[in-house]
Amino acid sequence: MVYFLIALIVFLIDQGTKYLIATRLTxxxxxxxxxxxxxxxxxxNRGAAFGILQDQRWFFIVITTVVVIGIIWYLQKVKHQPNKMLPTALSLVLGGAIGNFLDRAISGEVVDFLQFNFGxxxxxxxxxxxxxxxVGVALIILDSLMEIRREKQIAAAQQDHEEKV
Known part of the structure; x- marks a missing residue:
């Protein structure tokens, strides 16, 4: 349940900040x-990341629906594992995906407002x-790399044990 709470908090912060921007700034x-x-x-933004695929509203709605269903299914599957990084990462992605989904479903565009200039x-x-x-995707990648390392360590330990026996 805590992972769905994380997703809800992400969603509420996202929607709250977008509301403030949309209603207070031109x-x-x-x-x-x-x-x-x-x-x-x-x-x-009527498109995806970096403004690609402009005005493809139904494409985004369909893809996001599939992704959200997949994340919820996988989150249910991994939420009781001792490793907490993966379900936390999935929660971040879920909350963000639903936040942008709602914008696209209601208005056909996403409210963006964080701008960084580098020179x-x-x-x-x-x-x-x-x-x-x-951040969620980066944590999923990190968790995958750490899992590969853990599996290699287990395999090496098993091989070491078999050689001693």
Whole structure:
């Protein structure tokens, strides 16, 4: 249950921040937070990451529905394992996916507002849901790498034991 609570918290923070941006700033309006490096910028995205696949609303709705169902199924499967990184990561991805899904389903676009500039390069504007999805995926990759390492250590220990016997 705690993992669905994490997903709910991610979803609520995401939707709350998007609501504040959508209702208090006009599109394109910027609030400097750390000079020109970090700004709150009201932006709308009708596509996916980096603005790709613009105006493919139904594609995103179908894909996200499948992904959310898959995450919930897999989360149910792994939630009782001693390793807590994977279900926590899945919770972050789930909360973020549902947050962006709701935006697309209701309005056909996602509210983005976190803007970072690195000199002349402006990183694509994103939101809390996007951040949680990226962190969740990074943790899933880290967990997979750690699992491979654990399996190699177990195999080496078993081989060592067999050689001694």
């Amino acid at each position: 599109i394109g309006e910027q609030i400097p937070v750390i000079g020109d490096f970090f700004l709150i910028t009201s932006h709308r 002349n390069y402006t990183f694509p504007i994103f939101n809390v849901a996007d951040s949680c999805i990226v």
